[in-house]
Amino acid sequence: MARRAVIGLDIGTGSTKAVLTDAGGEILTTAVRHHAMSMPHPAWAEMDAERDWWGDAVACLRELATAGADLDCTIEAVCVSGLGPAVVAESATGHVRGPAILYGVDTRTGEQIEQLNRGLGPARILERGGTALSSQAAGAKLLWLAQHGALEPGDRFFSSHTFVTWRLTGAYYLDHQTASQFDPFYDMRTGAWADDWAGRFLPGCELPQLRWPGEIVGEISAASAASTGLVAGTPVLAGTIDAWAEAYSVGTTSPGDAMLMYGSTVLAISSLAGFRSHPGLWATTGITPGSHTLAAGMSTSGSLMSWIRDLCSGQSYEDLIEQARAVPPGSDGLLMLPYFAGERAPVSDPKARGVIAGLTLGHGPGHLFRAGYESIAFGVRQILNLLGEAGAAPTRIVAVGGGTQGGLGPQIVSDVCGVEQHVPRTVIGASYGDALLAAQAVGLAGADENWCSLDRIIAPDPGHRADYDELYANYSRLYAATRPIVHDLADFAAARESSAETRPPSARPPSE
Template sequence: MDERSAVLGLDIGTGSTKAVLTDARGGILATSVRHHSMSMPHSAWAEMDAESDWWGDAVVCLRELAAAAADLGRTIAAVCVSGLGPAVVAESPGGAVRSPAILYGVDTRSGEQIDQLNRELGRPEILGRGGTELSSQAAGAKLLWLAQHGALQPGDRFFSSHTFVTWRLTGAYYLDHQTASQFDPFYDMAAGRWAEDWAGHYLPGRELPPLRWPGEIVGAVTAAAAAQTGLGAGTPVLAGTIDAWAEAYSVGTTSPGDAMLMYGSTVLMISALEGFRSHPGLWATTGLTPGSHTLAAGMSTSGSLMSWIRDLCSGQSYESLIEQARAVPPGADGLLMLPYFAGERAPVSDPKARGVIAGLTLGHGPGHLFRAGYESIAFGVRQILDLLRAADAAPTRVVAVGGGTQGGLGLQVVSDVCGIEQHVPRTVIGASYGDALLAAQAAGLADPSAGWCDIARTITPDPEHRAAYDELYPNYSRLYAATRSIVHDLADFGDARGT
């Protein structure tokens, strides 16, 4: 190992930008974090400022780690950037950002564009070509929204979060295949390229970025970017990808049968496949290498829901609420919750879905509500697993990552509800660690066939809890259908009054 070399991974997340400096074995030399938040100016919108939240925070983190490398006598051999997504922002030929960046499926503003695309292209044709039914996760529909609202004009270029930062670092315009495969319906999964006929029809005059694979070198740090970031001019910069797929790479869930279950502000499951397949309700995407494929699904709330419950129980800490929830039996004494507090992406695709709390009595307290929140998330994960089984893609090994792995009770409830083991890595840094691994491999410092993941513990299901959850699961599954028309009316009522 070259003791003088280091690699840098940077990830732009929903709540923060995180960067890590590692050696060739994955040893952590330094980290940097810059916190930010998304803006929700309307009930269906979720935005970020690409200049300040993406590039501005990246500059701060990169400068800190470039200084740390210099203090350690290390040379940064390569940089890789990942980010939240699929997200979209457009830039004019003169370099002006047209509007705030639209985020992934938590932004549900493109419903009219989805209806238009389904009507004009056909749902079966979209599913057959792109592998995924259109939902609020579809970045292609968000591009159409931008175009129809004057924020993506002919001659403009468009970016996701990580490619925007890479563009500022290198001047290289690209989109990685993995991210592009979530720009439905404008990526052809069978052909492995842009669906240029559909994109040309709906986005005439807009320049489609050339496609690259994650881990490929796309450019080098320019002199101007070096002056801003402290990185050495000429440092190789790699194509990154969407943060969840970078994190999946960091924990080694790349072989068929592997799945990553990520617990953050939302829940996301990515299951690696032997070959391409699709299923309604799941997102078919490419993997990180040519010929690789995944099926994925993401809920719209997880950690954000538990934070809401904590805030509702004002004055109580997470630790106190977790202990109260531990004392509550499985099933929360008849309390059942739907976690659709921000609409839902999967297992139901419904931006107008809303949270439901059923079975409340005067005997229920904060511990019941907190446990019911965990159980609602777990039931949603179980529904996603049912969809994967229906697609003949049930995972045989599940690795759990994200901030939600630290609490203990939430993980145990998911294992109990779903009947699965979850393996938790010793190092749970996140997507930036996967970026660093890609950078080390591209720089020739790490074996391309080896990873850095070391499993620290395994969560196993408690068989004594299975019967209660099996009894409740059908009621959970029926609750959405039973309340759908009511919550849609309530969503319209609230939207009409600006809530």
Template sequence: MSFVIGVDIGTGSTKGVLCTLDGEVVAVARRDHAPSLPRPGWAEMDPVRDWWTEVAEILTELTTATATAASTSTTSTSTAATAATAATASTAASTAASTGTAGTVAGEGSEGIEVAAVCVSGLGPCVVQTDAELVPRRPAILYGIDTRATREIVELTEQLGADAILERCGKDLSSQAIGPKLAWLRRDAGAAWRPDDRWFSAHTYVIARLTGEWVLDHHTASQCDPFYDIHRQDWATDWVEAVLPGLALPPLVWPSEQVGVIHEAAAAATGLAVGTPVIAGTVDAWAEAFSVGVRRPGDLMLMYGSTMFFVQVLPAPTSVRGLWTTSGVEPGSHTLAAGMATSGTITTWLQDLTGGIPFRTLLAEAAAIPAGAEGLVLLPYFAGERTPIYDPLARGVIAGLTLRHGRGHLLRATYEGIACGVRQILDTFTGTERVVAVGGGTQGGLWTQIVSDVAGIEQIIPRQTIGASYGDALLAAIGIGAVPPDTDWTQADHVVVPDPSTADTYATLLQTYTELYPATRDQIHRLAQQ
């Protein structure tokens, strides 16, 4: 029996999943981490500790789970989960995910069980500079929540032209783009940037550690603005030379392509067999969209995670100011995307701020508060904001506080503020036919209900909500030809529909929310400079 493994490096954790070729979850594993915020506007990670080491540990744990499955044809038990039959695999996986350790479920026999392929996705786009031996020269710079390259964004926009960048790259330059961050690194590193240095995103660094190969998938490359032509789906080498002469560029592949095999050093570190195929993978949000069948034009994924993210499949490339047009997951495809800078991270901050009480307690208190949080409104710009306002100096605002407001009001206002931001972004999308909600924030029901109420949308909640690592596992199966390219493992669990009784309250709240940012922007910008 063959298994595939998917691993995703997220902002708050690394997660792995072991699956059969028909999408049954056999085991899961997790390691938690957090980005470093060494200066205002900076967001970093240690590529060795937070990316490679965690992925290696998870692969070791999952290959051990495979061996356990091979050794018995009855139920296997671990510290994370106990499953009576293969039919309860999803329940076991959910239990294991909550505890951060792997759970196993027996396979159909004890002979011929192997890991057939591995695929890795990761937060992104990120950038880490390494030497030729893959030793990082400095911490990795994260995606749009790292806003250090503001100067370079302005300079490159002036050099190449805002309209030309939008037309060729499918989006304006912003803190999400890798080009300005590479320019910042080149300027900061100076002579320390050597000709044989390489640069990676999170998942491609791990791929290099697993296989020795330096590649970049088309989707991630399409976020390396202004260095990728969205129409030709290839590097814009003339602009690379104009901006960063001599910068080496990795070969481009599609996320489902095999890019190499596990070499001996990686086998020793992970427990995988030498020669196991490794599939390219992509940025986590796109792997997550793939995991829930967001693959047809008009499909839109709404991801509830550390940040709120949106991915819509397009029939053809387009340029929409304020949104991001990118290459998609499947060969030749295109997507339109948007992202908020913070969402789930605010709930973690609030939980810590209120003494670390069990989150279910905080959630119950928020659910008991009526719509509108009794006059409280929150702007969720705790780390600046990406779409829709593109303001790295924006900051969180809580307005309307009184002595009667408690922690439950704050959580409800957080959910409602994020939902207002979602509504603003969704209003800029066109042609949306189906919304699929994914991510850890879909659990519990309150957050998704508030978003449906504020945004006026129906959301499909999949039965399997493991996320990007599940999409990676499917990409692994497709990449080795074990399943057809159009295979879709997702199944709907239920649909969240708007509650009409909240419509008037949320219309008023949305108006207040929309007016609050421009009314406080100048004052907030002054505070952000301190």
């Protein structure tokens, strides 16, 4: 008898990952395709939707369809999640209008945010949408596209997972969770599009239908079946943004639960009993109807540590982690601000920049690596403080993501913040949450079923708290003290780039 199975697929910043599981959550096989975001200009972060989203999804689905056939599996549902909120537009004739703009790591929309704040009022935006506008606001990115000829009346727009699902099924929709990050065009009070605001700033734009992540939105079409090897008619779910799918995968869905995701960036998601807002946090819907979250994401984490590793050419992560372990808390007086790609939270500042303070000739790679980890931990502490201010301080934290594997980074977070973190036995990622949603949608798993089991607890070392409290006070002062300087430097760099772009090719140096 054929084994009943489901597929979860997640489009991440660095790769697309897919998992084939049975009805009990056992992982039968996985598939991965690697890609990377492009940063063609300062403050821009893009991906090729055709190649990186659809192309990699097709390759992973075909691999799992083939493996499923070899394992005598009947694939009964597919659910897709993805990085976001990201935006890309497609014309009525199926032409993709340029690269996709990524989530808050792309900070190009400062002018559009000012326009929306002037036209609607920051207080009204916060009241209606629950979130102050920042580089994370996908609605501002839609406005940027419209003003630059990449979103025209009659076009349709997508986030990463809905672009793939559109190609799989022909269903034009956006899940509520993702839509709630298309500020200011989603009304958190009514759970519907803010049609009046969207009509004012995006006239003629066709807003997608709203669905919940666990709903079936369509079926694998004959054309996508031919591309992927899946059976035509297989149900496909709405899915959602990857971090929320991952939070679902580890069971952080009850009030008081929070997930800390250590990836290219750090993201914190705290589940709530009801709607709350805070000007420094993102208020969103959750995965299921009536659920709410408060969230915040830093702009760098794993990407910062990769940058430091690349500076220390020839050294592996393992080598640098061991060197960082040998360095005492505080990195012998080295303090870093991790704003190397601007910052989303705890400060909303696209012109923030990285700062390394206290450098001496006695500092080495291990000091830099530890200071990087500590800068991320101080940022997490500020985010947890904001959650406390909002009345949503978490009582249980689950740590996920590739950054949990080295051990040192999350341990420093616990030491700096004074909190325990629970680590799952198997860290699969958002694709596992997608698979669970798919299994629940077709009756292979119960509505309250949880496939996650916890493995260990990272407890804070109380012996480090006094040093970190002192350093945290200096960290909190460092941004304010350097902000005018780094803003001037950001403006200087932008002006230099603009000047280079407007020069005729004959006037540019060969390196350009």
